[in-house]
Amino acid sequence: MTWNFSAERVDTPDATALRRDYFGDVAGRYFGRVLAEDEYDEDMIDDGLGLLAPPTGAFLVGRYEGKAAACGGIVLLDGDRAELTRVFLRPAFRGLGGADLLMTGLEDAARALGARRMVLNTRLDLVEARALYVRHGYGEIPAYCSGPYMEIWYGREL
Template sequence: MTWTFTPERVDTPDATALRRDYYGDVAGRYWRRPATEAEIDEGLNGDGVELLAPPTGQFLVARYEGEPAGCGGVLLLDAERAELTRVFLRHTYRGKGGAGPLLGHLEDAARVLGARRMVLNTRLDLVEARALYTRHGYAEIPAYCTGPYMEIWYGKEL
């Protein structure tokens, strides 16, 4: 049972499918119903994902036994901070020990980009994600940004 974590362009077939699954999952949970393909298309349109490539960021694809299982990105906000974004494991791969290593590889990617601190925002209903972050040393911080789906902010020194 092997996990691998590799940088990948956001527009590859695997990365695109994972980003669609991520958006469908978080939007569906928010709306309390499955997101439609049109809603997923709309949500991904102009979402700034192109910045998740050096020198402004990095996008990773997590694979379990070679199969695309999850993803995540880091985005430099300034010379010191990177934002953790789009962290996701497909439901069938949860509980297989991949979330912590994915987070660790994303933190390493942020360090390579020069960040000394990781920050993130999320929603209160995403309890699994919040538990993952706090389990790995993230603590609640004051809001560093605003938006309609931002309810709690976390940070961690790298």
């Protein structure tokens, strides 16, 4: 039973399916129900994807026993900071150690791009994600951006 993480283009079939599942999960929690297929807004799912590739970022896909199970991205904000985004594990693969490996891989990717600090924003209801970030040494920071789905901001030195 092994995990394998690698950088991948965001438009591969596995990466696209994972991003769509991520959006379905976070939007579904926000609205308190599973979204219907016609409620997915492709513009939202695809927003900012061009930045999730070198030299401005990276996107990792995690596979558990060969099955696409996790994803996450980083985007360089400036010379020192990278932003963590789209961190997601499919529910069937949670509790198998993949989240910690994904975080390590994303932090390594940020360092490789020259970042010395990682920041992120999230919602208060995403308690599993917030627990993961705190477990990895992230602490609350002042807001560095704003948006309708941003309620709390975290950061840490790499």
